[in-house]
Amino acid sequence: MPWTRNELAREAAKELQDGFYVNLGIGIPTLVANHIPSNIDVTLQSENGMLGMGAFPYEEDVDPDLINAGKQTITELDRTSYFSSADSFAMIRGGHIDLSILGAMEVSETGDLANWMIPGKMVKGMGGAMDLVAGVKRVVVVMDHTNKKGEPKILKQCTLPLTGIKVVDRIISDLGVFDIVPGGIKIVSLSPETTEEEVRAKTEAAIV
Amino acid sequence: MPWTRNELAREAAKELQDGFYVNLGIGIPTLVANHIPSNIDVTLQSENGMLGMGAFPYEEDVDPDLINAGKQTITELDRTSYFSSADSFAMIRGGHIDLSILGAMEVSETGDLANWMIPGKMVKGMGGAMDLVAGVKRVVVVMDHTNKKGEPKILKQCTLPLTGIKVVDRIISDLGVFDIVPGGIKIVSLSPETTEEEVRAKTEAAIV
Amino acid sequence: MSRKIFPNATEALSGLVQDGMTIMAGGFGLCGIPENLILALRESGAQNLTVVSNNAGVDDFGLGLLLQTRQIKKMISSYVGENKEFERQFLNDELELEFNPQGTLAERIRAGGAGIPGFYTKTGVGTLIAEGKEHKEFGGETYILESGLTADISIVKAWRGDAQGNLIYRKTARNFNPMMATAGRVTIAEVEEIVEVGVLDPDHIHTPGIFVQRILEGQHEKRVEQRTITQRETA
Amino acid sequence: MSRKIFPNATEALSGLVQDGMTIMAGGFGLCGIPENLILALRESGAQNLTVVSNNAGVDDFGLGLLLQTRQIKKMISSYVGENKEFERQFLNDELELEFNPQGTLAERIRAGGAGIPGFYTKTGVGTLIAEGKEHKEFGGETYILESGLTADISIVKAWRGDAQGNLIYRKTARNFNPMMATAGRVTIAEVEEIVEVGVLDPDHIHTPGIFVQRILEGQHEKRVEQRTITQRETA
Numbered sequence: 098m099p100w101t102r103n104e105l106a107r108e109a110a111k112e113l114q115d116g117f118y119v120n121l122g123i124g125i126p127t128l129v130a131n132h133i134p135s136n137i138d139v140t141l142q143s144e145n146g147m148l149g150m151g152a153f154p155y156e157e158d159v160d161p162d163l164i165n166a167g168k169q170t171i172t173e174l175d176r177t178s179y180f181s182s183a184d185s186f187a188m189i190r191g192g193h194i195d196l197s198i199l200g201a202m203e204v205s206e207t208g209d210l211a212n213w214m215i216p217g218k219m220v221k222g223m224g225g226a227m228d229l230v231a232g233v234k235r236v237v238v239v240m241d242h243t244n245k246k247g248e249p250k251i252l253k254q255c256t257l258p259l260t261g262i263k264v265v266d267r268i269i270s271d272l273g274v275f276d277i278v279p280g281g282i283k284i285v286s287l288s289p290e291t292t293e294e295e296v297r298a299k300t301e302a303a304i305v
Numbered sequence: 306m307p308w309t310r311n312e313l314a315r316e317a318a319k320e321l322q323d324g325f326y327v328n329l330g331i332g333i334p335t336l337v338a339n340h341i342p343s344n345i346d347v348t349l350q351s352e353n354g355m356l357g358m359g360a361f362p363y364e365e366d367v368d369p370d371l372i373n374a375g376k377q378t379i380t381e382l383d384r385t386s387y388f389s390s391a392d393s394f395a396m397i398r399g400g401h402i403d404l405s406i407l408g409a410m411e412v413s414e415t416g417d418l419a420n421w422m423i424p425g426k427m428v429k430g431m432g433g434a435m436d437l438v439a440g441v442k443r444v445v446v447v448m449d450h451t452n453k454k455g456e457p458k459i460l461k462q463c464t465l466p467l468t469g470i471k472v473v474d475r476i477i478s479d480l481g482v483f484d485i486v487p488g489g490i491k492i493v494s495l496s497p498e499t500t501e502e503e504v505r506a507k508t509e510a511a512i513v
Numbered sequence: 514m515s516r517k518i519f520p521n522a523t524e525a526l527s528g529l530v531q532d533g534m535t536i537m538a539g540g541f542g543l544c545g546i547p548e549n550l551i552l553a554l555r556e557s558g559a560q561n562l563t564v565v566s567n568n569a570g571v572d573d574f575g576l577g578l579l580l581q582t583r584q585i586k587k588m589i590s591s592y593v594g595e596n597k598e599f600e601r602q603f604l605n606d607e608l609e610l611e612f613n614p615q616g617t618l619a620e621r622i623r624a625g626g627a628g629i630p631g632f633y634t635k636t637g638v639g640t641l642i643a644e645g646k647e648h649k650e651f652g653g654e655t656y657i658l659e660s661g662l663t664a665d666i667s668i669v670k671a672w673r674g675d676a677q678g679n680l681i682y683r684k685t686a687r688n689f690n691p692m693m694a695t696a697g698r699v700t701i702a703e704v705e706e707i708v709e710v711g712v713l714d715p716d717h718i719h720t721p722g723i724f725v726q727r728i729l730e731g732q733h734e735k736r737v738e739q740r741t742i743t744q745r746e747t748a
Numbered sequence: 749m750s751r752k753i754f755p756n757a758t759e760a761l762s763g764l765v766q767d768g769m770t771i772m773a774g775g776f777g778l779c780g781i782p783e784n785l786i787l788a789l790r791e792s793g794a795q796n797l798t799v800v801s802n803n804a805g806v807d808d809f810g811l812g813l814l815l816q817t818r819q820i821k822k823m824i825s826s827y828v829g830e831n832k833e834f835e836r837q838f839l840n841d842e843l844e845l846e847f848n849p850q851g852t853l854a855e856r857i858r859a860g861g862a863g864i865p866g867f868y869t870k871t872g873v874g875t876l877i878a879e880g881k882e883h884k885e886f887g888g889e890t891y892i893l894e895s896g897l898t899a900d901i902s903i904v905k906a907w908r909g910d911a912q913g914n915l916i917y918r919k920t921a922r923n924f925n926p927m928m929a930t931a932g933r934v935t936i937a938e939v940e941e942i943v944e945v946g947v948l949d950p951d952h953i954h955t956p957g958i959f960v961q962r963i964l965e966g967q968h969e970k971r972v973e974q975r976t977i978t979q980r981e982t983a
Contacts, residue, residue: 351920352850352851353776353777353779353920353923354776354920354922354923355919355920360978361976361977361978362977362978363977363978363980364977364980367972367975367977368919369778369779369921369970369971369972370779370780370907370918370919370920370921370970371919371920372776372777372779372920372972372973372974373920374776376776376777376778376779376830376973377974377976378972378974378975378976378977379976381919387917387919387920387922388922389854389922389923389924389925389926389927389954390850390851390853390854390923390924390927391854391855391857391858391926391927393851393854394850394852394854394855397851398851398855398870398871417874427835427838427839428847429827429828429829430825430826430827430828430829430847431826431827431847431849431850431877432826432827432849432850433826433849433850433851434849435849435852435871435872435875435877436849436850436851436852436871439869439870439871439872439873440851440870440871466876467874467875467876468875469872469873469874469875470873470874470875471874
């Protein structure tokens with residue numbers, strides 16, 4: 098039984114460790130914030146220039162000067178600090194963020210990631226994704242295991258333009274958790290009732 | 306009659322224009338601050354991280370957290386801002402300072418400057434001098450025309466290790482004001498009773 | 514020295530704008546954008562502009578207004594997803610577009626203002642972004658060379674400013690504004706409030722006045738792009 | 749999260765220091781130097797240190813204390829003029845010295861913390877500093893390649909800090925401290941006052957807590973190097 102979006106976010110939240118500084122991408126990764134265990138302390142970075150991101154505001158507290166990288170209104174915390182985009186990406190590029198959780202269109206068995214453009218379609222841009230995958234210590238991808246046609250998204254080689262090469266450490270799909278290791282993809286765990294056979298059938302990358 | 310130290314500073318102060326941002330070196334250049342005409346507005350930068358440098362403090366206002374690049378205690382002004390050394394030299398290197406007035410050991414006829422080291426003597430370091438001459442829009446040197454032995458300090462080529470090449474725009478010596486122009490040094494003005502003949506005798510560089 | 518203060522955005526731009534110029538415009542999404550100066554730029558009628566800005570506004574606000582009037586020839590951005598007119602012009606080859614990774618864009622602007630013509634970064638290695646760029650190894654890893662960016666005019670938005678040009682930004686409205694302020698040959702800042710010189714704490718100033726040649730007080734709509742809220746539980 | 753707070757400098761250094769390490773130490777002259785951590789480093793007895801610091805203190809204060817004990821093998825600095833023991837050791841070949849132009853030093857440290865392994869600068873072109881370095885033309889001008897600098901440990905001094913590691917500096921005591929805080933594999937900050945988390949205004953924080961692994965409250969002598977004063981005219 099594949100994990101739901103919410104279950105995927107819950108699985109991804111297991112990546113969080115006490116004291117971690119974390120950048121969450123748009124979509125399912127954003128939901129991870131709802132699953133942070135109460136016994137650990139995690140600080141969220143927003144690449145538009147904020148460390149210590151709080152929840153969405155109450156209606157009356159909406160502040161147009163306070164948004165996250167998804168352009169959503171948010172709140173600050175006691176610990177919050179603000180800085181410029183140059184300082185924000187200095188933080189990212191310099192390897193100071195412990196973990197980034199991102200969405201993906203395709204991942205290769207060597208950890209290449211494609212998540213920003215589909216040739217022939219209107220390209221919106223890579224935003225901060227290339228900087229995040231290049232700079233953050235650990236990159237975890239959250240994605241559906243297959244595309245809408247049921248075709249594998251975990252491939253020998255990506256077919257779409259890349260966001261980064263050899264950057265993904267772990268994939269969390271609706272079918273399970275997978276690590277990028279020498280030689281291919283290693284199964285860490287599977288969602289309930291999912292079999293290795295099913296995963297093999299839905300994965301182009303070598304499973305080791 | 307050669308200009309005194311104070312007269313030299315007064316001559317150098319004529320370089321200041323309304324609205325200028327200026328960095329003054331240690332020694333005679335520091336004295337220039339005492340000669341800023343009251344009808345113009347000049348902001349002094351101190352490369353250790355301050356824009357808008359004030360005078361020396363009264364005894365009771367000495368603040369160890371407030372010094373200039375010469376490590377002297379100073380004061381702040383209404384307009385003052387503080388920043389890091391990286392931001393300070395970004396300002397300098399990026400060409401945002403209008404004028405730097407510096408001391409010199411030697412200047413060549415093409416505007417090369419030597420003012421930081423004498424081989425065989427203990428070298429204290431170049432501090433911010435190389436950055437200033439490379440980055441500031443206009444560099445004016447204030448110096449004695451000859452060394453203690455009476456030998457020229459304005460040379461065809463510098464003999465001492467350089468601070469920068471082709472960086473000096475104007476020399477103000479105790480004998481006069483001289484511009485670096487194509488082909489050599491051009492006399493702009495002379496100190497009282499100083500003759501062009503005397504200057505030629507005390508200058509190795511071509512005078513055009 | 515009140516010569517830096519201008520009565521409004523139109524006056525602040527006057528005598529500066531020419532066709533074909535490169536303009537940097539601060540902001541992230543619609544947050545911290547120089548609303549008044551964008552409107553004045555539209556009024557100026559300047560054509561064939563190259564605009565450096567992380568995003569391109571929405572159809573009827575921010576830089577979208579300059580797209581409507583076809584004043585922009587080229588955008589240098591990291592993400593332009595919220596603008597239909599942009600999409601239409603781009604797909605019809607009426608608009609040039611240069612994508613930069615957001616961090617590379619931010620750093621290129623900082624470098625431009627800091628007198629650094631080039632720097633090496635890991636970002637984009639092995640991607641389309643790296644094509645045609647110099648590659649170099651440092652400590653066994655591959656990096657690509659990116660260049661510094663400057664502009665003829667930078668237009669930025671701050672919270673408070675003074676007659677010296679000192680600026681303080683508010684919360685995430687800071688974003689690209691501080692670097693762009695350093696990278697313009699001329700930088701114009703619009704602020705919500707001009708205060709007396711001396712009111713801003715020297716330790717809190719984000720942009721020292723040396724970087725700002727003109728400043729004006731503006732009216733700011735501060736439109737919200739995505740109003741995400743937490744519902745109060747009713748008792 | 750009070751795990752970042754340590755009771756004193758000795759505790760804050762414990763378990764971290766090893767012989768041969770590279771240490772960055774903030775400050776300009778004696779202004780804004782991590783007095784307590786320098787003393788603790790002396791206490792630690794660590795040998796053969798490479799110290800990155802704009803200056804080298806004076807004979808009996810600041811980094812001069814580590815020169816007295818011969819713990820420093822090499823200094824990377826821009827100016828070392830105020831230290832007789834330094835001069836003696838250097839002239840006797842007991843100490844290595846690498847001079848960097850001050851702006852190049854500051855930028856190398858910023859680059860190190862920002863994941864930039866190299867950048868081009870005009871500073872030092874045509875001088876001893878340029879020897880052996882790659883030269884490159886940009887827009888018809890010549891620049892040299894300088895490399896990013898990082899450290900095993902950075903020791904910095906701030907005015908106020910909190911348990912999250914957020915720091916605010918005071919006046920010109922900021923200097924090299926913010927960049928060094930970003931460039932240490934481990935960064936330890938000593939502050940004059942540790943305040944409750946939430947006291948520091950998020951818009952005024954100079955160093956976000958992510959860069960600071962350990963923090964302590966210290967006693968600061970804050971010695972003045974050159975007490976220059978204006979005499980009051982007596983009436």
